Amino acid sequence: MQTISSPSSSLQQHEEKQDDSHIKNILDDNSLTFAEKIISIKNVETRNKKSTIISRSGDIVIVDVDLAMAQDSTGPLAIRSLNEMGIDSLHDPAKALLVIDHTFPAADEKVANLHAMMREFASKHNCMLVEGSISHQHILEYLAAPGMMILGADSHTCQAGCVGAFASGIGSTEVAAVWTTGQLWLRIPETIKINISGIFNKGVFARDLILDYIGKVGEDGANYKALEWKFSNEDIRNQFSMDSRACISNASMECGVKISVFPVDLISRNYLDENPRMNNNSSNDKSYMKQIEIHPGNSAEYLDEFEIECNNIKPCVSGPNHIDIVHSVDELENVEVDQAFIGSSTNGRIEDLEIAARILKGRKVHKNTRCVVTPASVRVYEDAIRRGYVEIYLEAGAVFTNATCGACVGTHLGALGDNEICISSSSRNFVGRMGALSSKVYLASPATVAASAIEGKIADPRRYC
């Protein structure tokens, strides 16, 4: 068949150009925060009318969703809701992600049956299924792109804010609704801007920064709010790798955020260049995903601004039982620990495993303490093997597990018994979080956890860094 350069294709190009101009107007509006810009862009009406519709904090908007995720403790309920509603087809299976990560591999038959239900659903609807990497880390490594609207039935979905996406947690049945229509309602959050200055002292890391912040603002200090992180200059920026940003965006959940976003900069651009995002559409067209860099406007209105000076932060320990009880590590030294846990979506990335391995290299885990190390993904696991970290951990007497949320949620691979005490780099220290109601969890950076593993009690990482 003869190929003709038809007028319709040039018309289409022309329309696409017009399409971009109403988006460009939103991107260029200096009065808007990140959240206001992205929700205005994702507004279903903006797309339908191809016009510039500006929405602001407090507005309720129906948005197009680019990715909706559920994991093995929320996915089965989403599937149940779909079944109850009698919905048998998904809006766009390429935007539906199921991840089996929390109790992977299955710890017992009840879990195994729920996993089987997810596999069957994913296979039937041809949606994405990932097993054996933590959802948030998988999304960061392969799927999240600047300007995406990502919702997930897991509170730490907000981690993907680290690449300049709108990423937020919702419930199972809401994910079912997004899978059905591709849309959901969102209220545009007010934004707190956080200005970061100063250079970290030895032994202090991103996790200490976010624990310190939560200690100051409280468990609900940013409830319903967006956090926008801003660096005062390039030197400050350069100390925040993608792994560090992922830790901060993830752990921001512990003060209630709706999103926690690092607008795109050189660090995230480099990361995305090294880890390109490919379209996952049904035609198997492996093209690069369209990315929209969204930068908050200079005259945007903020609910509050907060200053963080990295040089003033000490190694922090949070807990037990409440995230916002935050101490400097030296106030808690000598608290004996039964278990030291390094891992989770909050602090199970290669940077974390490197820091802890450096401390444990040539040393031994204390005889009264178990040390469990869990990478956040298969890729992190492979990197840890390649770089020799797994060997270091095993020689030190630690247990190295597959990638899972297991210990963090007390479901397997490191649960706590009665009255046991754990120092952990995982996400939460709520009563009973990692096992028995009488157990206690302290949260800290991987460096502090590694130092504590060696000494058998909460220990200052600065002695080892």
Place this chain on the structure above:
Amino acid sequence: MSDQPVIIPSISKGKAWVFGDNVNTDIIIPFRFKSRTNDPYEMAKYAMYGFDPDFHKKISKGDIIIAGRNFGGGSSREQAPVALKYAGISAVVAESFARIFYRNAYTIGLPALEIPEIKGKINQGDELEVDVKEFVVENVRTNETFRAREVPQFLRQMLSDGGLVEYYKKYKQFPWTQS
């Protein structure tokens, strides 16, 4: 496993169970229990387990949870409001709610009423009446009435129909697509 959905009536009466601030989702239902079942009646057996493993046996149908700030913080688990509803709780009234719990409560049809002024006004065991049509809570003992913070009409409608699933079954669409 029962498949009968629980639908909470627009007016419910019950006894108050009073809690403090930051009652999180791990207290409401621990992960290791909620992740091993897909049956709401089974989830109900672990309602408020972190506070008292026998809570579900001690409450009566219609009882109401009164709480301080940030009720339901932490996890996105929809099983948290589901466990409370299927255990017999007819409403949660709090000074404030954590974001995802609040969304989930409306989604699954458990009234979540935000009333900052409730602090110190309800004693454990007080007889309460919650009217979801009027969005008010009455303390029968003191005769005091408290008005809850407004929510968008489509959420009120979804709640009165028994949650998102029941709404969809009735109208074959999602409530926000109309607003």
